[in-house]
Amino acid sequence: MAAGSDVYVLGGYQTDFARNWTKENKHFSALMREGVLGALAECDIAPEEIESAHVGNFAAELYCMQGHLGAFFTEVHPAFSGLPTGRHEAACASGSIAILAASAEIEAGRYDLQAVVGIEQMKTVSAAEGGAYLGTAAWYAQEAEGIEFPFPKLFGRLGDEYDRRYGLKDEYLAEISRLNYDNAKLNPNAQTRTWYMNKEHALCRTDDNPAVGGRIRIADCSQVTDGAVCVFLASADYARKWAEARGRSLADIPRIKGWGHNTARLRFDDKVAESATAEYVLPHVRSTITSAMKRAGIAGVDGIDGIETHDCFTTSEYMAIDHFGITAPGESWKAVEEGWLEIDGKHPINPSGGLIGAGHPVGATGTRQLLDAWKQVTGTAGEYQIEGAKTVQTLNIGGSGTTSVSFVVGR
Amino acid sequence: MPSTPQSASEVRRLLASRKIEKVVVLGANGTMGYGSAALFTQAVPEVTFLARTKIKAEEGLGAAVKQVRSPTVASRSRVGSYDDDLEAAVVGADLIFEALTEDLAVKKDMFDKVEKFRRDDSIVATVTSGLSINALCEGRSDSFRQHFLGLHFFNPPNVIVGTELIAGEDTDPEIVDFVEVFSRIRLGREMIRTADTPAFAGNRVGFKVLNQAAQLAEQLGPVLVDRLIGPYTGRAMTPLATIDLVGWDIHRAIVDNVFENTEDEAHLANRLPGYMDRLMERGVMGNKTGRGFFYRDDDKRQHVLDPASGEYQPVSEVVLPDLSYIDEVSRLYNEGRYKEGMQVFLKADGHEAAIARRAIAGYISYAFHRVGEVTETIDGIDRIMGLGFNWAPPSVLVDTMGGAEAAVQMIDKAGVPVPPILADAAKTGEPQRFFDHPHINVGRFFVAG
Numbered sequence: 001m002a003a004g005s006d007v008y009v010l011g012g013y014q015t016d017f018a019r020n021w022t023k024e025n026k027h028f029s030a031l032m033r034e035g036v037l038g039a040l041a042e043c044d045i046a047p048e049e050i051e052s053a054h055v056g057n058f059a060a061e062l063y064c065m066q067g068h069l070g071a072f073f074t075e076v077h078p079a080f081s082g083l084p085t086g087r088h089e090a091a092c093a094s095g096s097i098a099i100l101a102a103s104a105e106i107e108a109g110r111y112d113l114q115a116v117v118g119i120e121q122m123k124t125v126s127a128a129e130g131g132a133y134l135g136t137a138a139w140y141a142q143e144a145e146g147i148e149f150p151f152p153k154l155f156g157r158l159g160d161e162y163d164r165r166y167g168l169k170d171e172y173l174a175e176i177s178r179l180n181y182d183n184a185k186l187n188p189n190a191q192t193r194t195w196y197m198n199k200e201h202a203l204c205r206t207d208d209n210p211a212v213g214g215r216i217r218i219a220d221c222s223q224v225t226d227g228a229v230c231v232f233l234a235s236a237d238y239a240r241k242w243a244e245a246r247g248r249s250l251a252d253i254p255r256i257k258g259w260g261h262n263t264a265r266l267r268f269d270d271k272v273a274e275s276a277t278a279e280y281v282l283p284h285v286r287s288t289i290t291s292a293m294k295r296a297g298i299a300g301v302d303g304i305d306g307i308e309t310h311d312c313f314t315t316s317e318y319m320a321i322d323h324f325g326i327t328a329p330g331e332s333w334k335a336v337e338e339g340w341l342e343i344d345g346k347h348p349i350n351p352s353g354g355l356i357g358a359g360h361p362v363g364a365t366g367t368r369q370l371l372d373a374w375k376q377v378t379g380t381a382g383e384y385q386i387e388g389a390k391t392v393q394t395l396n397i398g399g400s401g402t403t404s405v406s407f408v409v410g411r
Numbered sequence: 412m413p414s415t416p417q418s419a420s421e422v423r424r425l426l427a428s429r430k431i432e433k434v435v436v437l438g439a440n441g442t443m444g445y446g447s448a449a450l451f452t453q454a455v456p457e458v459t460f461l462a463r464t465k466i467k468a469e470e471g472l473g474a475a476v477k478q479v480r481s482p483t484v485a486s487r488s489r490v491g492s493y494d495d496d497l498e499a500a501v502v503g504a505d506l507i508f509e510a511l512t513e514d515l516a517v518k519k520d521m522f523d524k525v526e527k528f529r530r531d532d533s534i535v536a537t538v539t540s541g542l543s544i545n546a547l548c549e550g551r552s553d554s555f556r557q558h559f560l561g562l563h564f565f566n567p568p569n570v571i572v573g574t575e576l577i578a579g580e581d582t583d584p585e586i587v588d589f590v591e592v593f594s595r596i597r598l599g600r601e602m603i604r605t606a607d608t609p610a611f612a613g614n615r616v617g618f619k620v621l622n623q624a625a626q627l628a629e630q631l632g633p634v635l636v637d638r639l640i641g642p643y644t645g646r647a648m649t650p651l652a653t654i655d656l657v658g659w660d661i662h663r664a665i666v667d668n669v670f671e672n673t674e675d676e677a678h679l680a681n682r683l684p685g686y687m688d689r690l691m692e693r694g695v696m697g698n699k700t701g702r703g704f705f706y707r708d709d710d711k712r713q714h715v716l717d718p719a720s721g722e723y724q725p726v727s728e729v730v731l732p733d734l735s736y737i738d739e740v741s742r743l744y745n746e747g748r749y750k751e752g753m754q755v756f757l758k759a760d761g762h763e764a765a766i767a768r769r770a771i772a773g774y775i776s777y778a779f780h781r782v783g784e785v786t787e788t789i790d791g792i793d794r795i796m797g798l799g800f801n802w803a804p805p806s807v808l809v810d811t812m813g814g815a816e817a818a819v820q821m822i823d824k825a826g827v828p829v830p831p832i833l834a835d836a837a838k839t840g841e842p843q844r845f846f847d848h849p850h851i852n853v854g855r856f857f858v859a860g
Binding site: 015016019023024025026027029030031032033034038042075185188189193194196197198200201204206208383 | 419449453479480481482483484486569570572596599642647741744745746747748849850851852854855857858859860
């Protein structure tokens, strides 16, 4: 066992985010099984090899009336009987928190090979009920209780804050929506890959694109999604052995080169008040991004070939653009206008389609982003491949910019 | 059925080889017409809806907007009538998409007019679900025949991505390749190339299963049949409910076409049951006439047909035999234990389980027997059954049973002809797995309950 090691990513598996597991009459455990067994098959790893397992999940107790999710590993395969497992929660950042915990165990030298599953089954309840559950990612009693769809309203206010400080035109938000939907069409696992969408639709103000929270309309939102994504993290020792057994070398295997992790105050008003005199609207998110870059030894966004960011709403991606440093604060619109965010642009964002296009099964998003980063840097992203991508960064956010986690993945 | 263009550079070259900026849809007031037109507006700046009258074309456009729930369809569309607008629309069109009624003479009549006005380089596609592509373009000019093909979307095209592509004898291979890549990349289709054989691949294999279910209903009754060949056998919608949705007349047109124009090892399975003919004379056509194998009354109570008498009774009064094995299979599928569930199905005791196995063996057998006739390999049939019908592809069933050997045993025991491909695979042990599409989750096909 290695005493302290870098964290390597061997690969993983994503379920098709277009599926509705309730319509298939499937229990949470089926989603878990398909995610984990899919990853074992994809990476050609025997279940006996896994030493520890982590589950990232937001609210299975609410959506599925089921807790104690780590234990479901034992239902996936008989070899997992006795496996050390646990579950991690930080709202929409749950998947990334699970990755951080697993990484720490590898860095500490406790284990050499870990499975991390991000998972959420959300289509078990009506949109309104699910919207209320999501409200528990905010300060529920103060910001969500009695409010229909609280989160679009919170992120609508993020747009309003940009508008107040710098000015914001909705057409840039529509363009962000359009781009995510366009990219999703290239991603065979994306929830919206067959949906009817274009910029004109995103800008339309009819009942086909109703307002759900201030300036946020349906086309600005990520959707209710069922999905699981399992990734395998390994120590250098294990990764080398695994690579060599497959005719590759350790240098071929991507690793987590840097990470960032911060938590801001829960209430959106408090965040905005805190940043009133700051350069960035969400300074803690900015800090998460830059600390991940710093740990990876990267000076700035020009050292990043692609980004998988948390676009739960178009306003969160709009925020990410300047927070990543692609533009000066408040000038995110420039990157949209210049086409920098396209897959073949200067700073591609969300080639996968992101949360809006690929889908947002809350607890799975962080692991989905890491897997998509892995696909990009290994040149296996298929039709949404960024040509020559070597280093990709993720940004996963829980709540209204509350918990943020970022990873830099590269070889 | 030449192979599919694969490499990224080849895909880029093909996409750049032509422009599809204007599409005209003929028969745009019909279900396939407006559904296809809506789909084209995703990728094409100008789509013209044509119908017998402008009012009908406008109705089609209204239905298209409603289907994809986007007013942007209208901003990319024009409407017109054959009499007033056909010439101008066809002259300007890069793609002329025919979606008229399934009648050879009606379609050929329209192609007479299209031929007069079309540019030499425009593509002409038909959405026919089973008429011969070669017969449809017989006697036309070289240019027409070289640019003519079948592009069979399934209904509704905004939801179902499986699409059949059928070249005629004279279709330019470059045109076939282009349409395939355009449909796949720009329209998000899963493309399957089929031969120009009756009902092509999907409907040939699928409607045989549906028709056998209808035949079985004569003895067993529709409720039991839909339970036995239900979701646990790998489909979201049960077979007789599917015929009701499709329409009995459409079902008849498809199986009659196959029955009259093919001679295969399961010929009688494609003969429409006599009771369906008789009941159709009395207006029973499925959901569109309010009466089929099933209907719901005003209190939402479901009623079921007695095929012998033509009478209906409440489904709640139908007494079913012990089908607890289905509950057990469903419980395992509910937990994602598909292989274990399949084993319970394969080993279940009783007359009813044997009937269900015979139906599924018939599906697998018929599909594998069609390889070389309707598609080049089983893969095309697999993909159209999975992504056109939303049924477990035959190969997925074989793989889940444990491979060719297990499947051959099951098919043989059911008294159904064993397809040579499976017999060979059982002998050689290769391939170990038939279905190899990492982006298609096979678990989705195993619906519990």
